[in-house]
Amino acid sequence: MSKPAIATVGVLSFISSWNDYIWPLMVLTDRSKFSxxxxxxxxxxxxxxxxxQVMAVLTISTIPLIIVYIVAQKYILQGLGGSGTGIK
Known part of the structure; x- marks a missing residue:
């Protein structure tokens, strides 16, 4: 019953931390540890x-987000739909 909600929160948290910019920029000083x-x-x-080169790196940086979404797509749609039946 709570699987879709947990998957949605997990994926959205992953995307948020993956795209985090301000906090690592302020805290990290060692270039090898930059996000x-x-x-x-x-x-x-x-x-x-x-x-x-910049576009190649940006394209590669989106691959983990796409993989996470594809794996959890069923649960995300159910979680955002708000019901057990979800969106088909």
Missing amino acids: MQVAITTINTTQPVYIN
Whole structure:
């Protein structure tokens, strides 16, 4: 009964932490520990921008989010639908 709600909260929490930018930027000083989003922004501001490389990195950074969504899609739709029958 609570599986869809727990899956929805879990996926949304994962996406939120994956896309977190401000907190790691303020706290971390060691470049090797930067999150992917902070590292991408740092590269864009400190080195010449090669748009093809930036777009490749951004595309690769979305792959984990897509995989998590595909795996939990059934439960997410049920959880957001608010009922046990969910959206079909």
